[in-house]
Amino acid sequence: MPDLGHAALLTGFVIAAYTAVASFVSARGRVGELWLSARNGVYAAFGLTTIASGALLYGLLTHDFRIKYVAEYTSRSQSPLYNFAAWWAGLEGSLLFWAWLLSLFAVIVLIQSRRNNRELIPYVSAVTMALLAYFLGMMGFAMNPFETLPVAPADGMGLNPLLDNPGMLFHPTFLYMGYVGFTIPFAFAIAALMSGRLSTDWIRASRRWTLFAWFALGLGNLFGAQWAYTVLGWGGYWGWDPVENASFMPWLVGTAFLHSVMIQERRGMLKVWNILLIIIAFSLCLFGTMVTRSGILSSVHSFSSGSAGPLFLALLTAVAAGSLGLLWLRLPALRSENQLDSLVSRESSFLLNNLLLVGAAFAIFWGSVFPLLSEAVRGVKTTVGPPFFKEVTGPIFLALLLLMGICPLIGWRKASAENLARNFLFPSGVGVTTGILLFALGMRPLFAALAFAVLAFVAASILLEFYRGVRARRRSRGENYAIAVPRLIWANKPRYGGYIVHIGVILIALGVVGSQMFATNVEATVKPGETIQIRNYVLTYQGLTSYTEGSKEIVAATLDVQRGGQSLGNIVASKSFAANREEPRTDVAIRSDPREDLYTILSGWSEDGSATFKVLINPLVMWIWVGGAVLLLGTAIAFWPDARAEERLPVTERVPAKGMRPSHA
């Protein structure tokens, strides 16, 4: 089986490399037969990558410890589900997972495009297959997941105990779907540059892929946050670790891209900027993969060093230099069809939104690479950790949130004073009242009151958008509210799906501000029967038990919880020790409600039965996860096929030509 897997990788490498060249040559020379051959090559590459993946999975699930990778990441006592998840747990396996996803996406694109975008598709295949060939080549010649051991051990090491969590099934997979998903819009952009078809075709063709990649990356990050919150036991969900940052940056740039393509679709502007954005987003995906896999930056997530770093750096350099060079060559053909009419217009506010999103990504990138820069310039190692990122990105994200409320209130092209006054009165009233009252009632720091005021403003602006739409439907069609709301959303899914995504972002921001600004904690060592008090909670330590569960030894502490004198029942905080690992895993006791989380960590214990606990109160955290669910709902609505999309003409088409006044903006 290892030989079959490795042979499939090598054959896949040859086929993918051939397909990349054949696709490109067939597109340039318009050689139909060659394109047909290349098209089959895409399917063959997918088949071979699937065979290689199947061979690895077979090894993982059947405990074939001859394979080094299997011995390192699985064990006989590990559940089959986690043995399966070992596919992406280590460097070599995750590269194979990356490659398999890429080959699958390449096939889906091909099937989707049987009837359209035919000038672009051969170039798209050339890009995806070239990337696939690189990944398969890396595995085939440098990082072989099928490397065998001279003597097979009786049992494997199994996953790191921290990875033995349902998060392992979702967090990496969604992140990889996001990273690899961004390959497709990137490939379409390169196809547009190569083919010279620089209209909005490539954007329309890849819009769903962009949305999918953006969503998968966002959800992957949220799954990671949830995992860190429940398992790591430090009371937080985002540690500003270089690897976390690496997955956040392309999401930010992808968000900018999703917004700015609207301007190109409606006004034929920002063509260069949009291509640049998707090049940056994809390059950041590669950067993220490089950071995770190379250990170039100190991180809790890093795997190993070895040859992965230089190979990824070479790929990143080639992708960035090649695509930017291509963009430079096509610059003359990428002139805007229109220009902005006013500083006060939705286009301008979108530009500002882009600036802040890319600025936030840059700030995070800058902080992530600053230690390398400092060492290169001064020869002194420095660290850029959470305090830096919180302080630098906080104001940028607050400004972004504010803009999220402002953008929908400003009309396209040029907003009149009347338009601004009419649209801003209500949301401003909500925001200002919220801010003033919170401050007057003593909320400190000021930043928190300001942040809540901004969130209230944004919520009100979205509410206003829904209210106007519903009111229009009630007037024109006589629908009641219960019917008008879903029909309004269904009638324009991208628009209202987008607003629902914004509501999700507000809820996430609510949870972040609440938990970052108002968390409190206490640490205490108590004997059975003694209590710990934090705010209006009283926790009474009941005692310690230890038991075996599978191959794990678990030490668990039970505490009785009361809030304001009312019993809330018992909670159990524990640590588990895997048989073949020294490091225990912390299982936090979390009692969550919409107001706050009571977060209890068992830090240690003594033979006399006393135990040390750290207890935190993290306000509003539940809203982060609720926001994630709302984000999921909004994206699904925006993603849903829209039969009426063609009926909605771009704004430019509704504007009369030369010499005539437009009837409306």
Place this chain on the structure above:
Amino acid sequence: MPKAIIVGALMGLLMVGGLLMAAPRPQAATASGPPTVDDLTDELMCQCDCGMTLANCFESMECSVSGSMASEIQQQIDQGKSKGEISDYFVAQYGEAVLASPRKSGFGLAAWTIPFLTIAVGGGATAWLVWLWARRRGPRVYQTTAGAQDAGPLGRYEDQVDEDLKALE
């Protein structure tokens, strides 16, 4: 007063009510006093190569290094040292990398200022460009961006092959 403002203010009141119900009580500003161990564990990195702050490493891993560093902090506090003096003590012990963020002086200042400078320059350039466009805009001839879908020669070839294959089946 426009109705929108009144309704907006009422909504604001409602939101404040909701927030006060749901969120923590408004807090008074914390008084400045001697530093606590927690004040410093968030600002110093654990030296066990975990890549985490002392606070995070201490809670999430069995790490003897973070424990002994926390004890060192307590000793320094007991000696009456200020937060800055304790930070300096750790820098002397472990080097600058022990600080969780660069100092806001010397080369470290670049870390803090460059992101905001970049955004400011980008914002200025964008505003200038938009102002220039708006000022110079010519006759309002707006072109359509909708491009017709053309299958192209390769597409037509594929169609032909698909048709032939269907005929064979």
